[in-house]
Amino acid sequence: MVQLAGVTKQFGRNTALDGVSLTIGPGEVFGYLGPNGAGKTTTIRLLMGMLRPTSGTASVLGLDAWRQSREVHRVVGYVPGEPALYDRLTGRQHVAYCAHLRHRDDANRAAEVAARLDLDLDRPARTLSRGNRQKLAVVLAVMSRPRLLVLDEPTSGIDPLVQQVFHSILREHTADGGSVLFSSHVLGEVERVADRIGVVRGGKLVAVERLQDLAARSLHRVRARFAGDVAAEDFAGLPGVRDLLVEGRTLSCNAPQSALDALLKLVSAREVEDFECSEAPLEETFLSYYGMDQAGGTALSAAGSAAQHAG
Amino acid sequence: MLASVLLKTLRDQGRLLLAWAVSLALIVATYAAVWPSVQSQPSISGFIEQMPEAFRSLFATSSADMSTPTGYIQVELLSFMGPIAVLIYAISAGAGAIGGEEDRHTMDLLLSNPVGRGRVVVDKFLAMVLGTFGLAAVMGVSLVLEGSMVDLVLPPDKVAAAMLHLALLGVVFGSLALALSAATGRTGLSRGVPAVLAVLAYIVNALAPLVDVFDRIQKVSPFFQYIAHDPLRQGVAWDSVLVSTATIAVLVALAVAGFRRRDVAG
Numbered sequence: 001m002v003q004l005a006g007v008t009k010q011f012g013r014n015t016a017l018d019g020v021s022l023t024i025g026p027g028e029v030f031g032y033l034g035p036n037g038a039g040k041t042t043t044i045r046l047l048m049g050m051l052r053p054t055s056g057t058a059s060v061l062g063l064d065a066w067r068q069s070r071e072v073h074r075v076v077g078y079v080p081g082e083p084a085l086y087d088r089l090t091g092r093q094h095v096a097y098c099a100h101l102r103h104r105d106d107a108n109r110a111a112e113v114a115a116r117l118d119l120d121l122d123r124p125a126r127t128l129s130r131g132n133r134q135k136l137a138v139v140l141a142v143m144s145r146p147r148l149l150v151l152d153e154p155t156s157g158i159d160p161l162v163q164q165v166f167h168s169i170l171r172e173h174t175a176d177g178g179s180v181l182f183s184s185h186v187l188g189e190v191e192r193v194a195d196r197i198g199v200v201r202g203g204k205l206v207a208v209e210r211l212q213d214l215a216a217r218s219l220h221r222v223r224a225r226f227a228g229d230v231a232a233e234d235f236a237g238l239p240g241v242r243d244l245l246v247e248g249r250t251l252s253c254n255a256p257q258s259a260l261d262a263l264l265k266l267v268s269a270r271e272v273e274d275f276e277c278s279e280a281p282l283e284e285t286f287l288s289y290y291g292m293d294q295a296g297g298t299a300l301s302a303a304g305s306a307a308q309h310a311g
Numbered sequence: 312m313l314a315s316v317l318l319k320t321l322r323d324q325g326r327l328l329l330a331w332a333v334s335l336a337l338i339v340a341t342y343a344a345v346w347p348s349v350q351s352q353p354s355i356s357g358f359i360e361q362m363p364e365a366f367r368s369l370f371a372t373s374s375a376d377m378s379t380p381t382g383y384i385q386v387e388l389l390s391f392m393g394p395i396a397v398l399i400y401a402i403s404a405g406a407g408a409i410g411g412e413e414d415r416h417t418m419d420l421l422l423s424n425p426v427g428r429g430r431v432v433v434d435k436f437l438a439m440v441l442g443t444f445g446l447a448a449v450m451g452v453s454l455v456l457e458g459s460m461v462d463l464v465l466p467p468d469k470v471a472a473a474m475l476h477l478a479l480l481g482v483v484f485g486s487l488a489l490a491l492s493a494a495t496g497r498t499g500l501s502r503g504v505p506a507v508l509a510v511l512a513y514i515v516n517a518l519a520p521l522v523d524v525f526d527r528i529q530k531v532s533p534f535f536q537y538i539a540h541d542p543l544r545q546g547v548a549w550d551s552v553l554v555s556t557a558t559i560a561v562l563v564a565l566a567v568a569g570f571r572r573r574d575v576a577g
Contacts, residue, residue, distance in 0.1 A: 041577070050419060050575040070427045078423040080577070084416030088323075089313075097313040101424035140420070 001026050001148055001179040002047065006056035009042055016042040018203040019056065024148075024181060027174045031190030031211070032183040033290075034200035040183040041081050043200065044152045047181070048078055060148055074102070077141030081152035081183075083133050091121035091128075091136050098140050106143040113139045116165050130157040142169060149173060149180045155189055167193050187286040199290045207290060219254040219285045221278050222263060226251070227271035238262055242288050249273075254280060254288055316426065316434035321441060324404065328442055331400055332449045338396070339453035342387050346463045349383060368517045380463045381543050384454065389538060393450060393477055398509050401443045401481035405488030406501035408435035409566075413496045413576040422575060429567045432493050436563050439485045447478035465543070473542040479555040480537040484509050486562035494569025496576050509533075533558070 002024040009017040017039045024030045034040050045051045047058050049069025058065035060072045085094060095110040114121050119135040128136065134157050141149060149170070155163050170180055170193050184190050190197065191211070199207040219242065232246035240259035245252050255263050260277070267275065280288075312322040321328075360367075376382035409432065412418045421431065451474035455467050484505045491501035516534035519525040529535050536551040 045419070045575075045577055048419070048423060050422065050577060052572070052574060069422075070425050073423055073425040076423070078419070080416075080419045080423075082416065084420060086417055086420075087415075093313055097319060098420075098424055100314045101316070101421075101426050137420075 001028070002030075002058075002060055002181060004043070004047070004056070004058045007043070007046060007053050007058050008055045009046060009051060010054045016203055017046070020200070020203075020205045021056075022198055022205060022208060024179050026177050026179055028196065029170065029174055029180040029182060029190075029194045031187070031194030031197040032181055032200065033185065033187060033190065033197055034183075035185055038200045039203040040185075040200055041152055042203075044078075044081075044150055044181065044183060047150060048076070049073070075147040077144060077146035077149045079134075079137045079141045079149075079151045079154045083137035085125035085128075085133060085136060087126035088124060090124050091119065091139070094125065094136060094140060095121065095143065099143070102144050104144055109145065110139050110143040113142055113169065116169070117162055131159065131162070134158050135162070138166065138169075142173065147178055149178065149182075151180065151182045153183055153185070153189075155184075163189075187283050191282055201290075214286060214289075215282060217256050217285065217289075218282060219256055219280045219288055220260060221252070221276075221280045221284075222255055222260075223250065223252045223274075223276040224267050224272055225249055225274040227273055230270060235263070235266060238266070254284075316421070316431055317437050320408075320435055320438035324438065324442055328445065331396070331446050335396060335446060335450045336453045336457075338392060339388070339450060340457050342384070343457040343461050343463055346380070346383060346458075346461050350378060350462075365518065365521055368520060369514070380458065380465050381469075383463070384458075384465060385541070385543050388450075388454070389473060389477070389543065394480060394513070394534070394537070396450075397443060397446060397477055397481035398484055398506075400446055401439060401485030402488045402502055402505045402509070404439040404442055405436075405485035405490075405505070406492050406498050408432070408439065408489050408492050409570060410492040410496045410498035410501055414498055416577065418575050419577055428570045432489070432567045432570050433563070436486065436489055436566065439489065440482055443481040443485060444478045447474040447481070450474060450477070469543050469546055472545075472547040475547060476537045476542045476551065476555075479552065479559075480533050483533045483536075483555055483558050483562070486559045486566070490562045490566040490569060493566040494573065496573070 002022075004020050004022050007017060007020045008015065020039070020043060022030070032040055032043065042051065046053055047060065047065050049065045049072060052066050060076060063071045065072055086097075089097065091114065092107075095107060099106045099110075111121065114135070117135045117138065119132055119139065121136075121139075123132075125133065125136065134154065138151075138154060141151070155166060158166065170182075174180065180193075182190050182194065187197070194211050196208060196210050197214070198205055226249045229248055230246060230251060232244060235241065235244060235246065235251060235253070238255070238259055239262075240256045241253050241263060243252075243254045251267070253263075312318050377386055409418075412421060422428065451470045454465055454470050457463075458465050487508065488501045488505045491504055492498065495501065512532040512534050515525045516529055516532040516539065519529035519535075529539075533555065536548075536555050540548040540551060542548065
């Protein structure tokens with residue numbers, strides 16, 4: 001459905017996107033994650049033909065995103081990152097304008113989606129709250145029943161209840177064979193709908209993996225308190241153990257399931273006063289692997305090795 | 312009014328165009344109201360003849376006789392006020408066409424529909440053309456109707472010819488603004504450059520009889536195409552219409568090409 005092949009985009013001397021390649025299949029929801037400024041919006045606007053790639057190609061259903069953007073737009077619904085609307089037009093007028101430009105009559109479908117999202121289509125766009133503007137952008141994107149939805153942080157500003165409705169709209173879309181590219185800066189937003197995630201940082205795609213693989217590598221948070229002082233080096237050699245912290249008599253770390261046995265044996269070789277082991281939320285696992293906080297060196301190298309692992 | 316980019320653009324300009332139309336009708340009414348007192352004072356023509364030649368070239372068309380309706384309107388309206396009004400509208404509309412929509416960040420929304428960039432440029436251009444011709448028509452109709460009330464009698468066909476040339480003058484500079492807007496997305500630049508060039512073109516045409524260099528390049532000035540043949544007396548000059556139309560066609564082609572090859576500001 002979507003194919004990016006070595007897409008690079010430079011703005012002057014600044015490289016916003018550096019050799020990004022990925023594919024999204026039919027019926028698939030692809031979560032595109034990265035901190036702000038990592039290149040998510042640049043990727044999406046390249047795919048929408050708003051930007052011309054410096055090198056590489058982006059295509060949708062075999063159509064070139066830049067040269068055949070008009071044909072691409074026929075089959076794509078798009079929610080821009082900061083949805084700008086025509087201030088003086090109401091929701092219904094937006095629907096009418098876009099439907100005319102698409103030579104379709106989408107009024108009924110638009111009204112249906114708006115009702116599900118609890119959006120009043122009769123108010124002028126300038127009076128809408130951020131969340132309602134976002135909803136209108138979603139209505140405009142899905143009303144033409146496109147094959148591909150390209151969503152740039154579509155749920156920021158939308159409350160959780162409406163997010164659930166939005167997720168069910170996405171599921172109906174994929175059930176009919178449609179695909180979704182869904183960007184976000186937090187995993188939590190895409191966790192429940194994404195099949196695969198890609199992580200972009202500093203303009204590079206540093207990892208792509210199936211969400212269920214990530215879940216399988218989910219980490220356990222381990223804390224132990226010993227009768228006497230322990231040294232960090234004693235535990236450092238364990239494969240897979242991350243975020244190791246030893247302070248006096250206490251140890252804390254995150255460990256994948258595969259490392260638990262070895263870790264437990266090392267721990268139990270000493271006199272233990274207290275022990276705690278719990279599964280971490282997926283978000284935490286994700287942050288530990290891909291450190292979205294732009295902390296720099298360690299997070300980057302961790303993500304780099306994980307990307308090789310995933311690739 | 313939302314069936315195409317063209318209609319939507321005209322709809323957006325609705326109130327603005329109405330305000331312009333009312334203003335133009337009022338300006339013409341002012342000139343008409345002053346006419347009886349001008350007519351009864353033939354010394355005004357003498358006053359103009361006593362002006363330094365450079366002044367006379369700049370602010371009046373040299374051979375105009377202020378005591379005739381045609382001469383009066385030519386000096387008062389066609390030499391200065393009319394072009395300024397039409398140029399301000401056309402240049403603003405051209406400059407805002409592409410860049411304005413990018414400034415308001417709505418271009419992503421518009422272009423995410425299956426509308427080609429060329430189509431957007433052409434529709435925005437047509438809206439500017441219709442607006443400019445509409446305003447020129449309002450000015451022409453006002454002249455004939457309001458003039459007839461105060462014995463300022465002008466031949467309607469000649470007025471129509473003058474307004475055709477005036478509208479073309481506006482569209483030439485409006486198309487230049489559109490081309491800059493489409494190629495750069497910068498509204499300020501697209502407004503400023505045509506405005507400065509319009510002033511230069513005006514000066515070149517007006518001072519051509521006095522300055523050798525200007526005389527040699529006078530014919531490239533759109534003001535020459537507009538007024539040099541004296542449309543209020545001579546009617547339409549088809550060669551001038553052709554030159555203006557060709558200029559406009561080239562500028563629109565450049566606008567389409569310019570917008571097709573660049574990144575859209577998000």
